[in-house]
Amino acid sequence: MAQGSKGVFYGWYVVLCGFFIMFAGFSIINSLHSLFMVPVTDDLGISRTAFSIALSIAGLGVAVASPFMGKLLAKGNMKLIMSICVIMAGVGFMSYSLANSALYFSIVGFMIGICVAGFSNIPISIMVTNWFYEKKGKAMGLAFAGSGIGAAVLSPILTTLISNYGWRIAYVIAGALIIVLTLPLVLLFAKRSPAEKGLVPLGADEMESAENLESEQSGLTMGEAKKTAMFWIFVLGIVCFALVAGGVQMHIPAYLMDIGHPAIFAGTIFGILSLANTVGKLILGAVFDKFGTAGGAIYVGFCMTTAMVALLLAKTQAFAFLFAIAFGFSIVISTLGPPFMTNDIFGKKDFGSIFGIVQVFFVAAGSFGVIVSGLIYDVTQSYRVAWIFFLCLFIFSMVCVLVANSMKKTTKDKYTSNQKII
Numbered sequence: 001m002a003q004g005s006k007g008v009f010y011g012w013y014v015v016l017c018g019f020f021i022m023f024a025g026f027s028i029i030n031s032l033h034s035l036f037m038v039p040v041t042d043d044l045g046i047s048r049t050a051f052s053i054a055l056s057i058a059g060l061g062v063a064v065a066s067p068f069m070g071k072l073l074a075k076g077n078m079k080l081i082m083s084i085c086v087i088m089a090g091v092g093f094m095s096y097s098l099a100n101s102a103l104y105f106s107i108v109g110f111m112i113g114i115c116v117a118g119f120s121n122i123p124i125s126i127m128v129t130n131w132f133y134e135k136k137g138k139a140m141g142l143a144f145a146g147s148g149i150g151a152a153v154l155s156p157i158l159t160t161l162i163s164n165y166g167w168r169i170a171y172v173i174a175g176a177l178i179i180v181l182t183l184p185l186v187l188l189f190a191k192r193s194p195a196e197k198g199l200v201p202l203g204a205d206e207m208e209s210a211e212n213l214e215s216e217q218s219g220l221t222m223g224e225a226k227k228t229a230m231f232w233i234f235v236l237g238i239v240c241f242a243l244v245a246g247g248v249q250m251h252i253p254a255y256l257m258d259i260g261h262p263a264i265f266a267g268t269i270f271g272i273l274s275l276a277n278t279v280g281k282l283i284l285g286a287v288f289d290k291f292g293t294a295g296g297a298i299y300v301g302f303c304m305t306t307a308m309v310a311l312l313l314a315k316t317q318a319f320a321f322l323f324a325i326a327f328g329f330s331i332v333i334s335t336l337g338p339p340f341m342t343n344d345i346f347g348k349k350d351f352g353s354i355f356g357i358v359q360v361f362f363v364a365a366g367s368f369g370v371i372v373s374g375l376i377y378d379v380t381q382s383y384r385v386a387w388i389f390f391l392c393l394f395i396f397s398m399v400c401v402l403v404a405n406s407m408k409k410t411t412k413d414k415y416t417s418n419q420k421i422i
Contacts, residue, residue: 011131011202015143017189018124022146024181025086026120028174029093029112031151034250035158038257039167046102048254052374054105055250059367061113063360069117070356073126078192085118086182094175097168122359125339126352130193134203137340141285144335148277155274159267219347222354230407234345237400238338238358239365244390245334246369255383259315269324276328284332293341293405301398303330308391312384338362341401345408
């Protein structure tokens, strides 16, 4: 059946579902949790390193769950899995209000991490990849833009709640928001593939031959990908920019306050960063659609260099604002990049399994990045060394992505030829 005789293509409702998942569920758990760092550590008397480790263990939960979630979501009842995970994550976040130690944050965080793997990046990426053969970058950009808008909208709200009512009540309200804003959209619109609605992907009708359609659906299996140098070079790139994403973003509010800016200003910068993140996802999606993985890597490399230099100079407010914009434009690679680049380089054939493994490396490295920043701060009482290290690491990561991307045609041709011979 065609994409739809009249009206809006259903895939855009799937994108809307992804948007609200990122708006509430992902932004609160991943981006905005850093707002709690200073009040929680001051109140409970724990170090920032201890709190950072607790947050990283939540990432470990995502990493542990990603491989089997990738396969389960690709084969099982996606709507049911996502719904259960949303509810459990929301309740878990509310239960942070009962915490009195870093150990409690670690245990609950690990369980929340498992749930995050089941309702956020992996299912959204699977759905968008299945629903869109064309405009894939735009669709991913719109879906993942929810995290930036959510952080921008919810950051001042949570900051106010923490300041006026304390971090414990703020955790309860934030957890409730995860469920209320996310679950209804999952129940209404989550569909793994167009076949569930008797439709075909956007762009399938324009493919003039069965050969073109087969090419769009081709690629490497997980077993084949693991045997290639291309896969491991790509994973190295993923690991490096995940370290940067985790190591920088979670410490921005604390850093800005350390260099003399008030908490309200830090919240404002975080909000601007989140808005820039939203626009940046739309821009990067367009860049990916037009120039592919290589163009996207070069673009974000330039933006990140600008951002980290500005961050080093952020004691001056103008540079803090420049950092917020440039970092927002570049860090979008951490959400939009892994699914798009995995599909672009390895194909659609076994996307769920390959992306699940990629997420293991991405989340584990991102979690470790949080610890690295915390350790550097505790040792030096400054973040400057960390920012310089992360800038160099990000540039190296984009080089790895470019090298892996340059190998994709030769590698795919090799396995396609072997399959035809067999």
